[in-house]
Amino acid sequence: xxxxxxxxxxxxxxxxxxxxxxxxxxxxxxxxxxxxxxxxxxxxxxxxxxxxxxxxxxxxxxxxxxxxxxxxxxxxxxxxxxxxxxxxxxxxxxxxxxxxxxxxxxxxxxxxxxxxxxxxxxxxxxxxxxxxxxxxxxxxxxxxxxxxxxxxxxxxxxxxxxxxxxxxxxxxxxxxxxxxxxxxxxxxxxxxxxxxxxxxxxxxxxxxxxxxxxxxxxxxxxxxxxxxxxxxxxxxxxxxxxxxxxxxxxxxxxxxxxxxxxxxxxxxxxxxxxxxxxxxxxxxxxxxxxxxxxxxxxxxxxxxxxxxxxxxxxxxxxxxxxxxxxxxxxxxxxxxxxxxxxxxxxxxxxxxxxxxxxxxxxxxxxxxxxxxxxxxxxxxxxxxxxxxxxxxxxxxxxxxxxxxxxxxxxxxxxxxxxxxxxxxxxxxxxxxxxxxxxxxxxxxxxxxxxxxxxxxxxxxxxxxxxxxxxxxxxxxxxxxxxxxxxxxxxxxxxxxxxxxxxxxxxxxxxxxxxxxxxxxxxxxxxxxxxxxxxxxxxxxxxxxxxxxxxxxxxxxxxxxxxxxxxxxxxxxxxxxxxxxxxxxxxxxxxxxxxxxxxxxxxxxxxxxxxxxxxxxxxxxxxxxxxxxxxxxxxxxxxxxxxxxxxxxxxxxxxxxxxxxxxxxxxxxxxxxxxxxxxxxxxxxxxxxxxxxxxxxxxxxxxxxxxxxxxxxxxxxxxxxxxxxxxxxxxxxxxxxxxxxxxxxxxxxxxxxxxxxxxxxxxxxxxxxxxxxxxxxxxxxxx
Numbered sequence: 105x106x107x108x109x110x111x112x113x114x115x116x117x118x119x120x121x122x123x124x125x126x127x128x129x130x131x132x133x134x135x136x137x138x139x140x141x142x143x144x145x146x147x148x149x150x151x152x153x154x155x156x157x158x159x160x161x162x163x164x165x166x167x168x169x170x171x172x173x174x175x176x177x178x179x180x181x182x183x184x185x186x187x188x189x190x191x192x193x194x195x196x197x198x199x200x201x202x203x204x205x206x207x208x209x210x211x212x213x214x215x216x217x218x219x220x221x222x223x224x225x226x227x228x229x230x231x232x233x234x235x236x237x238x239x240x241x242x243x244x245x246x247x248x249x250x251x252x253x254x255x256x257x258x259x260x261x262x263x264x265x266x267x268x269x270x271x272x273x274x275x276x277x278x279x280x281x282x283x284x285x286x287x288x289x290x291x292x293x294x295x296x297x298x299x300x301x302x303x304x305x306x307x308x309x310x311x312x313x314x315x316x317x318x319x320x321x322x323x324x325x326x327x328x329x330x331x332x333x334x335x336x337x338x339x340x341x342x343x344x345x346x347x348x349x350x351x352x353x354x355x356x357x358x359x360x361x362x363x364x365x366x367x368x369x370x371x372x373x374x375x376x377x378x379x380x381x382x383x384x385x386x387x388x389x390x391x392x393x394x395x396x397x398x399x400x401x402x403x404x405x406x407x408x409x410x411x412x413x414x415x416x417x418x419x420x421x422x423x424x425x426x427x428x429x430x431x432x433x434x435x436x437x438x439x440x441x442x443x444x445x446x447x448x449x450x451x452x453x454x455x456x457x458x459x460x461x462x463x464x465x466x467x468x469x470x471x472x473x474x475x476x477x478x479x480x481x482x483x484x485x486x487x488x489x490x491x492x493x494x495x496x497x498x499x500x501x502x503x504x505x506x507x508x509x510x511x512x513x514x515x516x517x518x519x520x521x522x523x524x525x526x527x528x529x530x531x532x533x534x535x536x537x538x539x540x541x542x543x544x545x546x547x548x549x550x551x552x553x554x555x556x557x558x559x560x561x562x563x564x565x566x567x568x569x570x571x572x573x574x575x576x577x578x579x580x581x582x583x584x585x586x587x588x589x590x591x592x593x594x595x596x597x598x599x600x601x602x603x604x605x606x607x608x609x610x611x612x613x614x615x616x617x618x619x620x621x622x623x624x625x626x627x628x629x630x631x632x633x634x635x636x637x638x639x640x641x642x643x644x645x646x647x648x649x650x651x652x653x654x655x656x657x658x659x660x661x662x663x664x665x666x667x668x669x670x671x672x673x674x675x676x677x678x679x680x681x682x683x684x685x686x687x688x689x690x691x692x693x694x695x696x697x698x699x700x701x702x703x704x705x706x707x708x709x710x711x712x713x714x715x716x717x718x719x720x721x722x723x724x725x726x727x728x729x730x731x732x733x734x735x736x737x738x739x740x741x742x743x744x745x746x747x748x749x750x751x752x753x754x755x756x757x758x759x760x761x762x763x764x765x766x767x768x769x770x771x772x773x774x775x776x777x778x779x780x781x782x783x784x785x786x787x788x789x790x791x792x793x794x795x796x797x798x799x800x801x802x803x804x805x806x807x808x809x810x811x812x813x814x815x816x817x818x819x820x821x822x823x824x825x826x827x828x829x830x831x832x833x834x835x836x837x838x839x840x841x842x843x844x845x846x847x848x849x850x851x852x853x854x855x856x857x858x859x860x861x862x863x864x865x866x867x868x869x870x871x872x873x874x875x876x877x878x879x880x881x882x883x884x885x886x
Contacts, residue, residue: 112138113251137250144212149205167248168241171256177240180256183470185451185461188218189235194255195247198227207252214238214246273321274379280317281372284310288369307359310368314352322348322375343524343551344378351860354544367544373861374548381868406430406437409481426484430475432633432661439486442467445655447480449473478659478669479633524554531854542856549853552863554846562838565875569882570831578817579796579824586810589794590828592775596724597766597788599780600733601694602637603798603818604717604743619705625654626671627698627705630678633659634667637781638696642678642707663786664734664759666696676700694735713742716819721746723822728774732757732765732788763787779813779821827885834881838874845870 108117111127112134121128122135125142129135141149171177183190198204204222207229211217216238221230229252233243244254287306329345351371358366405418407429414429419437422428427443430436436449448460451473460476463469469482528550535543567584574581581587598604619627628650632643656669656676666679677699681688684699694709721729730752731743737755747753754765762780766788769776778785778792789795789809797809798818813821849866852858 110134133249133251140213140250141206146206146209146212168244171240171244180240183451183472184235185470187234187236188232188451189240190230190232191240191243192228192230193244193247194227195229195252196227196255197252198222198224198229203252206250210246210250213250217243270379270383273324274376274383276316277321277372277376277379280313280321281369281376283313284365284369284372288365303364304362307365307368310365311356311359314355314368314372317372317375318348318352321379325378343521343528343554346525346528347548347551347860348375350544351548367860370545370860374552374864377861377864378552378867381864406434422484422487424484424487428482428484429479430482431479431635432475432477432659432667433635434475436469436471436473436475436482438471438484440469440471440482441485442469442480442482444480444482448476450476477633478629478656520554524551527554527850527854535856539856545860546853546856548860549858549863550850552860552867553849553853553858562835562842562874562878565878566831566834566838566882569879570828570834573827573882573885574824577820577824577827578814579821580812582810586794587828587831589775589810590777590825591832593727593777593794593825595728595730595769595774595776597730597732597769597776597778597792599762599778599785599798600731600743601735602781602815603779604731605713619703621651622654622672623700623703625650625652626656626669626676627678627700629654629656629671630659630667630669630676633669634661636661636667638694638707638709639667639678641709642696645707674701694738714815714818718746720819720821724825728752730754730765730769732762734758734762759785759787763791766791779818830882830885834878837881838878841877842870842874845873 108121108128109115110117110121110130112129115130117128117130121130122132123129124135124139127138129138171180180191180193181189182192195207198207204224207220207222210220210231216234218232218234220232222228223230231243244256247254287309325341325344325348328341332342348371351367351374355366355368355371358364359368405416407414408417408422409415409427409429422438428440430447442463442465445465447463447469449463449469450460451470461473468485471486528547531550532543532547535546564584567587570587571581571584624646628643628646631639631646633656634640654671656671658670659667660669661667662679662683666677666683668678669676677684678696681697684697684704686697686699686704696707696709698705698707729747731747732754734757735755740753740755743753754761757765762785766776766778770791770793776792777794777796778788779796779798780789781798785797786809789797794811795809796811796813798815799812813824817824849858849863849870853863
């Protein structure tokens with residue numbers, strides 16, 4: 105009788121299958137999930153990977169009702185406003201690309217879910233849902249019903265429990281290994297026939313003590329291999345499991361037919377050293393993963409005010425009840441309470457929805473909200489979470505990246521392991537005619553010593569270490585794929601103001617009557633609400649003569665044009681002549697104008713090239729360099745000698761024209777890096793292959809950028825790009841080491857000169873060596 109597998113989860117159908125749409129299902133739960141997916145046009149889930157689903161658990165509708173108790177619910181909700189909430193859930197059942205596809209399209213199953221982003225590596229999903237229409241218990245039940253039951257337990261406690269279980273498994277395997285070796289001592293001395301009863305007794309003792317080893321200590325390897333085969337794929341545990349079963353089966357057979365303990369000592373030692381390697385690997389990766397955590401080096405800062413004095417501080421130094429200032433387009437780094445009269449908050453960074461939320465004095469505002477309007481004051485109510493903010497910055501592309509990485513590693517492992525099984529089969533045929541007694545040892549050694557992990561780990565650990573080095577040097581990348589893109593760059597496009605130049609206000613020229621103290625205060629409040637380089641320069645110029653703080657109304661900012669507000673029913677404008685309604689001055693000076701109370705004023709700037717920029721541009725000769733600026737041609741003569749082609753200098757460009765220039769370069773086949781400020785150049789930054797935002801004084805998130813560079817480090821950009829390019833050399837060295845290790849190891853194993861015990865020691869050591877080799881090569885680079 106032919107056995108059938110469930111079309112949804114891939115498990116073997118026990119008993120009579122449930123037939124629906126000509127497919128067999130193991131239970132009504134799997135059939136229900138299939139029906140739900142097919143009715144919502146999500147049948148592609150099964151095309152990505154056959155039998156990729158997870159069997160839903162038998163549950164009742166009130167299983168998660170405890171999550172609706174406010175004190176419990178608040179512990180899990182990361183953000184909530186009048187209509188939406190955001191939660192980050194641990195979903196242990198995520199295991200393949202089909203899972204990512206289903207979860208990220210879950211809004212088609214449930215319209216009350218706005219979006220879902222999956223972090224495959226951590227088995228997490230960040231979900232935004234309509235909190236007024238859907239309770240947290242209903243969300244959890246939906247996930248459970250489709251096979252992805254959330255884990256609401258303490259992950260740290262679970263990790264400690266897993267660590268203890270690993271030590272228990274190690275202890276049992278180690279005790280069995282030592283005991284069996286002691287009982288097998290006569291075998292080592294060649295004393296086999298002197299006391300056959302004692303030999304038989306110790307053999308059966310070895311068999312008894314091996315039972316917890318095979319069913320407890322080795323269970324993770326067996327289960328992992330079973331799941332891989334069930335989903336018609338291969339992973340590293342498949343050849344290991346084949347080796348375990350072959351070694352154990354041969355040993356059990358030898359004991360039962362009275363041939364002695366067989367390879368039982370090798371089996372126990374094999375499991376013992378595999379577990380040691382696994383434990384050591386996990387500790388090593390965890391340590392290095394922490395070292396590679398770029399969020400530790402990301403310079404998030406904002407303005408804090410104490411005793412009326414404003415200062416720029418990193419968010420880690422913020423304390424509860426500190427008063428902070430948020431400017432237009434800045435992202436709030438921590439949960440706070442609004443102390444200004446009102447504020448308009450854009451939570452699209454958190455929820456994906458761009459609708460503004462109006463907040464009034466005393467309202468609570470979640471971290472991740474972006475201010476739209478005049479600067480406001482807030483009180484810190486919760487310590488900042490640097491990792492959460494960088495996760496928000498990275499989340500737009502991370503799921504696709506991780507899915508791609510997972511597919512790449514899965515394909516690498518599949519082809520490697522398929523070739524490995526072919527080599528093992530060929531070696532067994534060869535040794536069958538040479539010395540059949542050697543087959544078990546040789547096949548097991550082959551299956552164990554070869555390790556695709558070293559190959560698979562070369563790129564992620566190298567890129568992770570490169571990210572950490574670049575972060576320490578002032579260049580912060582969104583994710584590791586940015587390194588790969590940076591290494592392909594052919595053209596670099598620079599913005600001018602605030603990027604290649606430092607803008608300093610040199611003089612203020614007044615037209616009309618004297619400017620009153622109240623007007624100066626208002627102009628300062630207006631200019632200091634913006635993060636544009638020229639606005640910051642104007643605010644810096646006015647600050648010494650400000651007499652008091654004023655609250656402006658109806659603030660707005662037109663990117664690349666200027667800022668506007670009202671105060672005491674009067675309009676104030678600062679920006680370009682056209683924005684302020686002033687006749688354009690034919691001067692080639694860089695000038696910002698102000699119009700207010702039938703008066704005008706002008707702020708004249710002198711462009712000063714950042715220190716080291718001339719040297720930098722002369723050492724970027726492998727790239728095609730371009731300059732695009734919204735300013736006039738005043739500085740054309742200043743920059744012409746620094747760029748190879750005069751046609752690469754573009755002035756009087758609007759943000760839209762900058763974007764179109766990037767797109768034209770890309771159409772010609774260029775790989776483009778755009779470097780500019782995150783406000784006016786957001787469109788160009790998003791369109792470029794690599795968008796790099798300049799960060800100076802105020803460290804802002806720029807969701808459209810792929811990287812953020814400290815303005816003071818721009819002059820060493822050539823060195824930073826060289827470090828990025830160095831990653832290709834490191835990966836090549838690690839690959840050569842991995843291939844060499846596998847060739848040498850397989851040669852010894854095939855020739856019969858490598859025991860399973862030594863193979864079990866060498867396998868994890870190869871992966872650990874690659875990790876340390878990658879780390880050493882990157883960190884030793886000067």
